[in-house]
Amino acid sequence: MKKLKKLPRFRSEDQEREFWAVHDATDYFDMSRAKRAVFPNLKPTTESISIRLPKYLLAQLKELASAKDVPYQSLMKMYLSQQIGRELGRHP
Numbered sequence: 334m335k336k337l338k339k340l341p342r343f344r345s346e347d348q349e350r351e352f353w354a355v356h357d358a359t360d361y362f363d364m365s366r367a368k369r370a371v372f373p374n375l376k377p378t379t380e381s382i383s384i385r386l387p388k389y390l391l392a393q394l395k396e397l398a399s400a401k402d403v404p405y406q407s408l409m410k411m412y413l414s415q416q417i418g419r420e421l422g423r424h425p
Contacts, residue, residue, distance in 0.1 A: 337361055 338360050343349035358364070386394075391405075398405035 337363060 340361050394409060395405045398408040401408060
């Protein structure tokens with residue numbers, strides 16, 4: 334078994350990211366003792382917002398969502414994502 338190197342202290346996530354971009358984790362950790370991590374409750378970071386919509390627009394959104402069998406908030410996120418992607422040139 335090879336001798337493991339001592340892991341340096343990092344002042345920031347950027348510094349740590351730069352370190353791991355050029356170093357091999359096997360020099361610092363005994364991978365034979367590694368265990369698979371499971372994060373069953375991990376969810377993407379979201380932020381709640383309040384948005385005011387005209388009643389007719391919300392009704393139309395709910396109607397479309399019902400026809401597609403998806404929650405209206407999910408449909409709204411999908412539409413926003415698509416349009417923002419188009420505006421930024423990332424979606425056709």
